[in-house]
Amino acid sequence: MLTVNNVGRRFPGGVEALRDASLRLTESDFVALLGPSGCGKSTLLRLIAGLDQPDSGRLAWDDGPPEPGGIGYVFQDATLLPWATAEDNVFLPLRLRGLSRDAAMPRVHAALHGVGLAGFEKSRPRQLSGGMRMRVSIARALVTKPRLLLMDEPFAALDEFTRHKLQADLLEVWHQAGCTVVFVTHSIYEAAFLARRIVLMTPRPGRIDREIASSLTSGPETRLAPAYAALVAEITRGMGEALR
Amino acid sequence: MMKWAPALFGLLALGLWEAAVRIAEVPVYQLPGPIAIIGAFVADPLGLLQALASTLFVTFAALLVASVLGAGMAAGMSASRLAQAAIQPWAVALQVTPLPAIAPLIIIWVGEPLVALIVCATIVAFFPLFANTATGLASAPPELNDLFRLYGANRWRTMALLRVPAALPYFLSGLRISGGLALVGAVVAELVAGSGGFASGLAYRILESSFRLEMPRMFAALVLLALAGILINFGLGALGQAILKRRGAA
Ligand SMILES: Nc1ncnc2c1ncn2[C@@H]1O[C@H](COP(=O)(O)OP(=O)(O)OP(=O)(O)O)[C@@H](O)[C@H]1O
Ligand SMILES: [Mg+2]
Numbered sequence: 001m002l003t004v005n006n007v008g009r010r011f012p013g014g015v016e017a018l019r020d021a022s023l024r025l026t027e028s029d030f031v032a033l034l035g036p037s038g039c040g041k042s043t044l045l046r047l048i049a050g051l052d053q054p055d056s057g058r059l060a061w062d063d064g065p066p067e068p069g070g071i072g073y074v075f076q077d078a079t080l081l082p083w084a085t086a087e088d089n090v091f092l093p094l095r096l097r098g099l100s101r102d103a104a105m106p107r108v109h110a111a112l113h114g115v116g117l118a119g120f121e122k123s124r125p126r127q128l129s130g131g132m133r134m135r136v137s138i139a140r141a142l143v144t145k146p147r148l149l150l151m152d153e154p155f156a157a158l159d160e161f162t163r164h165k166l167q168a169d170l171l172e173v174w175h176q177a178g179c180t181v182v183f184v185t186h187s188i189y190e191a192a193f194l195a196r197r198i199v200l201m202t203p204r205p206g207r208i209d210r211e212i213a214s215s216l217t218s219g220p221e222t223r224l225a226p227a228y229a230a231l232v233a234e235i236t237r238g239m240g241e242a243l244r
Numbered sequence: 245m246m247k248w249a250p251a252l253f254g255l256l257a258l259g260l261w262e263a264a265v266r267i268a269e270v271p272v273y274q275l276p277g278p279i280a281i282i283g284a285f286v287a288d289p290l291g292l293l294q295a296l297a298s299t300l301f302v303t304f305a306a307l308l309v310a311s312v313l314g315a316g317m318a319a320g321m322s323a324s325r326l327a328q329a330a331i332q333p334w335a336v337a338l339q340v341t342p343l344p345a346i347a348p349l350i351i352i353w354v355g356e357p358l359v360a361l362i363v364c365a366t367i368v369a370f371f372p373l374f375a376n377t378a379t380g381l382a383s384a385p386p387e388l389n390d391l392f393r394l395y396g397a398n399r400w401r402t403m404a405l406l407r408v409p410a411a412l413p414y415f416l417s418g419l420r421i422s423g424g425l426a427l428v429g430a431v432v433a434e435l436v437a438g439s440g441g442f443a444s445g446l447a448y449r450i451l452e453s454s455f456r457l458e459m460p461r462m463f464a465a466l467v468l469l470a471l472a473g474i475l476i477n478f479g480l481g482a483l484g485q486a487i488l489k490r491r492g493a494a
Contacts, residue, residue: 051390068396079387083409083491092405096395124492144395 001025001147001180002048007057008205009043017043019205020057025148025180032195033184034235036243040206041184045150048182049073066148069097072141072179074151078133080125080140086112087121090140097144111139114173131162138170142177149174151183155190164223167193171218188239192231193218200235200242209242276460281467284460292449292461296468299445302358302430303423303476306365310422313366314373315415322381322407323399339371343429347436357442361433368429369422373415380414381407412491416484423476431469446472 004023010016017040025031033041046052047059049071059065080089090111094104112121115135125133134154141149155163171194174181185191191198198212214231222228258278264270265277272280285292317335321328347364354360384406392402434447442448446465453462 046390049390049394051393068394071394073391073394075387075391077385077387079385079391081388081406081409083412092391093395095405096392096397096401 001027001029001062003060003062004044004048005057005060007044007047007054007059009040009047009052009054016205018047018054019207021201021206021208022057023199023208025182027147027180028178029180030174030194030196031180031182032191032198033182033201034186034188034191034198034239035201035206036203037186039201039203041201042152044206045073045152045182045184048148049150066146069093069144070147072144072146072149074134074137074141074149074154076153076156078125078130078137080133080136082125085122085124086117086128086136086139089125089136090143093140093144107143108139111143112136114142114176115139116169129162131158131166134158134166135169138173142173142179145177145179147179149177149179149181151181153184153186156186163190168218168220170194188232188235189223192216192228192235193222198235200238202242210238212238273457273459276463280460281463284458285464285467288461292446292465292468295444295446295449295465296472299427299430299434299447299469300472302361302365302433302445303426303472305362306369306426306429307419307423309362309366310369310373310426311415311419314370314418314422315377315411318374318377318381318411319403319408321378323403335371335374338367341367343368343432344436347433351433351437351442357437358444361430361437361445364433364436365426365429368432369426372421372425373418376414376418376421377411380411383414384410413484413488416480416487420477420480420484423480424473427469427473427476 002025004021004025006020006022007018008016008020009018021040021044023031023044033044035041043052047054050065080086081092084092087105087108090108091101091104094107095101109118109121112118115138117132117135117139120128120132123132125136128136137154141151155166158166167190170181183191183194185194192214193216196214198214200209200212201207202209212231212235216222216225216227216231262277262279265275276284317331321331343364346367350363350367351357351360354363388406389402392406397405430445431447434442434445435451438445438448438451443452446469449465450462450469453459453465
């Protein structure tokens with residue numbers, strides 16, 4: 001789907017966020033980007049989304065750069081429009097693509113249903129819990145049926161119980177949607193539970209240090225399984241070496 | 245009890261005031277008591293209320309013009325950096341210039357006194373509306389701006405669907421502040437115009453009564469002015485609340 005070729009990004013002011021970062025994304029992949037704070041994870045995500053341009057290297061899309069709506073983006077905070085209902089927040093991407101309300105509503109409701117929010121269509125963000133707001137945000141990212149879903153520490157601000165629930169539901173949604181997910185996280189446990197491929201980054205200037213493949217099929221019991229513990233151990237060891 | 249406390253306290257204070265004036269035998273041309281003030285109002289309610297209507301007309305006309313100009317210029321400024329560089333210093337210059345200093349000039353230039361008063365009050369009311377709206381238009385978090393870019397929204401769509409709705413609460417609180425300022429501006433302009441012979445508005449009544457040493461009438465006009473200010477402040481506050489509530493619950 002996409003090859004990220006030796007991209008570098010140096011911000012005005014001199015901070016070099018990325019240097020020679022390379023990554024390949026394939027269809028229906030689930031990649032966790034794992035690295036210490038400030039190593040350029042968000043920067044890499046923004047480059048992939050086209051929200052920022054690299055100073056060196058390039059991004060090569062197999063079928064040309066995606067149309068608007070071809071990429072979904074979920075931020076650390078839900079960043080909903082506070083004055084709009086859940087429904088209108090999810091409608092936004094379709095609205096910006098020129099769809100009428102009537103034409104969009106079936107898809108909007110399906111997306112909300114898909115993240116477990118049927119019945120909350122008319123709720124305002126402040127009437128929803130943090131976890132529910134994040135679900136709206138995920139529905140908003142998925143409503144255009146993107147081929148690529150970029151998530152930047154989406155669950156970092158949630159409590160442990162809510163986080164586990166959303167992780168399980170995200171895997172469900174991913175199976176349904178069949179898109180590629182790039183999931184930025186600080187958490188080794190989260191990366192181990194969710195991803196097919198765990199990509200470890202070095203401290204700034206960020207590079208891709210190594211990649212760990214996972215063969216787990218995550219379910220309710222996964223966190224208790226020895227294979228999960230072994231994967232966590234492997235990532236921990238790898239991270240220790242990447243930080244050195 | 246808590247609810248009635250301000251009213252009870254007010255009545256008590258009025259009673260004490262009346263008592264003090266009577267006991268100390270303060271001459272009415274120095275400080276009239278509440279009863280004398282009410283008497284002055286009752287003696288000529290129409291004259292005072294007409295003057296109040298005139299002042300309120302100037303106030304609200306100015307508020308309307310300032311809203312359109314302030315919000316419009318803030319929007320123009322937020323749409324273009326060049327416009328921002330061009331407008332901002334002038335807006336600040338306008339804000340720091342004391343109205344009494346420029347009011348005579350404006351009254352001479354404009355000619356038509358009522359329009360001149362509106363222009364003066366607009367100048368005072370303009371800045372909070374302008375500054376608040378400008379702040380509000382830029383208040384949406386960068387992530388939301390990124391989201392609009394991600395979906396290919398152009399500048400106008402982003403304006404209509406993100407920046408303007410984000411600015412609404414800021415604009416409304418600017419409106420409340422400017423409501424009080426427009427009244428002050430109207431009164432100041434009336435004072436300047438009144439000493440030039442233009443006889444309309446509450447400020448002119450105040451000026452007139454002070455020349456004639458009609459202190460109770462002067463106080464009656466002052467009380468009306470204060471009440472108008474309070475009503476404008478609370479009215480615009482309630483209006484803002486209602487609009488935001490409607491948007492948040494419809
Ligand atoms: N727009 C910007 N201008 C200047 N410097 C920036 C900008 N964006 C990011 N940086 C810097 O680039 C570096 C990498 O930032 P980035 O946000 O990509 O890190 P991160 O890995 O996402 O960190 P975290 O895990 O804390 O979110 C940081 O040092 C940051 O200060
Ligand atoms: Mg980040």
